[in-house]
Amino acid sequence: MKKCRRCTKPATLHITEIRNGEAQALHLCEGCAKDYLKTVSVGSPNEEAPAFEAGGNPDAAGSEAEPDERDTLTCPKCGITFKQFRSQGRLGCPHDYVAFREELLPLIESIHSEVQHVGKVPQRVPGISRRQYDLLKLRADLKSAVQNEKYEEAARLRDQIQQLEAEAPHQSEAL
Amino acid sequence: MDLDALTHTSGEWLRGSGPDSDIVISSRIRLARNLAEFPFPPRTDDAVRAEIETLLRTHVQAIESAGELTYFNVNSLLPIDRQLLVERQLISREHAETHGSRSVSIGPRETISLMINEEDHLRIQVLRSGLALDDCWNDISRIDDDLDQRVSFAFSEEFGYLTACPTNVGTGMRVSVMLHLPALVLTKEIQKVFQALHKINLAVRGLYGEGSQAMGDFYQISNQQTLGKTEQQIIQTVKEVVPNIIAYERRVRRALVKENRQRLHDQVARAFGILQNAQTITSEETMHLLSSVRMGINLGLVAGIEMPTVNELFIHTQPAHLQKLRHETLESSERNVARAAYLRQRLSKNEPQN
Ligand SMILES: [Zn+2]
Ligand SMILES: [Zn+2]
Numbered sequence: 001m002k003k004c005r006r007c008t009k010p011a012t013l014h015i016t017e018i019r020n021g022e023a024q025a026l027h028l029c030e031g032c033a034k035d036y037l038k039t040v041s042v043g044s045p046n047e048e049a050p051a052f053e054a055g056g057n058p059d060a061a062g063s064e065a066e067p068d069e070r071d072t073l074t075c076p077k078c079g080i081t082f083k084q085f086r087s088q089g090r091l092g093c094p095h096d097y098v099a100f101r102e103e104l105l106p107l108i109e110s111i112h113s114e115v116q117h118v119g120k121v122p123q124r125v126p127g128i129s130r131r132q133y134d135l136l137k138l139r140a141d142l143k144s145a146v147q148n149e150k151y152e153e154a155a156r157l158r159d160q161i162q163q164l165e166a167e168a169p170h171q172s173e174a175l
Numbered sequence: 176m177d178l179d180a181l182t183h184t185s186g187e188w189l190r191g192s193g194p195d196s197d198i199v200i201s202s203r204i205r206l207a208r209n210l211a212e213f214p215f216p217p218r219t220d221d222a223v224r225a226e227i228e229t230l231l232r233t234h235v236q237a238i239e240s241a242g243e244l245t246y247f248n249v250n251s252l253l254p255i256d257r258q259l260l261v262e263r264q265l266i267s268r269e270h271a272e273t274h275g276s277r278s279v280s281i282g283p284r285e286t287i288s289l290m291i292n293e294e295d296h297l298r299i300q301v302l303r304s305g306l307a308l309d310d311c312w313n314d315i316s317r318i319d320d321d322l323d324q325r326v327s328f329a330f331s332e333e334f335g336y337l338t339a340c341p342t343n344v345g346t347g348m349r350v351s352v353m354l355h356l357p358a359l360v361l362t363k364e365i366q367k368v369f370q371a372l373h374k375i376n377l378a379v380r381g382l383y384g385e386g387s388q389a390m391g392d393f394y395q396i397s398n399q400q401t402l403g404k405t406e407q408q409i410i411q412t413v414k415e416v417v418p419n420i421i422a423y424e425r426r427v428r429r430a431l432v433k434e435n436r437q438r439l440h441d442q443v444a445r446a447f448g449i450l451q452n453a454q455t456i457t458s459e460e461t462m463h464l465l466s467s468v469r470m471g472i473n474l475g476l477v478a479g480i481e482m483p484t485v486n487e488l489f490i491h492t493q494p495a496h497l498q499k500l501r502h503e504t505l506e507s508s509e510r511n512v513a514r515a516a517y518l519r520q521r522l523s524k525n526e527p528q529n
Contacts (some may be wrong), residue, residue, distance in 0.1 A: 077214075078214045078218055089292065090339045091338075094329035097344070104341060108341050112403050113343060113376075113399065114404070116401070116402075116403060117332070117335025117402055118405055119346040120316070120335075120336075125330070137405050140405055
């Protein structure tokens, strides 16, 4: 069992936060968790947004000194640098996901354990892409059906996937 | 709806009659959406912020799926009115505290709120009493569809809906269920719940109110991962775990009653007695005692007070609500006196029959 980050009692509360552009798991015992929760916005619609420490994480002060070559990367659309993102924890514009893609990928994977969207898609996304999403979504459903040992559902999903793939044999692997 | 009227009413989510509402207070889903062609709010100047606000407001007010909306210009509200909206869970603390052009539009019975220029351009929230995630999803997805017809949301084929913070990217969806777990807290069994939830990547967060034990034994269970799963899968993960926690809480409550009914009854009755008679009381103590009373009602140990009243008191005894009720600004010590007076008044009519 993990120990509390602030004292040595067993940790019972686990939160993922973004600090300096890195996902960080925070493990706290019950007592320290109560103190911690006092400092984050409580009982509000946004309480799940990570509390971000401006100016960087004091714990990481030692490693702060070495310059990071990624830091000078700049988004051509909004002008934010990767360093600014690292210190503020918020991106500047939607294009940052393109401009900083390589740098963001490991962060996104450590937060979500996945790197490909499979959920809802806006209506304006063209037909071919929509079919690809349907396939991604069905594959995700198939994966969880198998994990949950729902084999009848899994068989049905597999048939649906095969049917869709037959309809669009050349696009199905394009993503 | 105006803000003064709000102080005398309460939202649908406090009515305390939804499914499993003895333990599940409320279900909530929120979606984060951004306009493709603008920088995210943290990086916009005042002029652009105002432009985004005007544009999105026009579309928000034009859709039918959200019902009749009441609009509040958050930027021009007094701090106490912003705080009131935070206490009612209609806006986030961040939305109350940032600067510049921003707003919230609130639907009938406070089940829907649309925040413009929070951390993302648009945050849609649907909040319902009891365990009602499917209803929340149906409502919120329809609102999202309607807006999607009108504006171009920032979206990438790889990362889904793009958000200011990468923790929200993908579905942009946070699903949460607020639970009242006094017996698990009392017996410290709650730690086992935390550990089990951590294993399936669900976050446990507080709560209500100011301060710590002001937590009032309320916990919010929510998804942490928003990318790589469908909305239905995310909802399913939360939906599957909640009945287990409910069953656990009920089991521990039954055990507590069985082991020492008298002691539990005494604790609950004393809590009720203090709330009915105190001359000065902090928010923290109020939350703690209300939590006891709430459990007491569910176990049949307290009579003469209804669940919606207790639910409402958790909100109405918070600082902004108290000050709005009194129509004056009060210091902390004055609030404690006003809070006690308000509690005495609300709880005096029906003496408990023991
Ligand atoms: Zn600790
Ligand atoms: Zn940018």
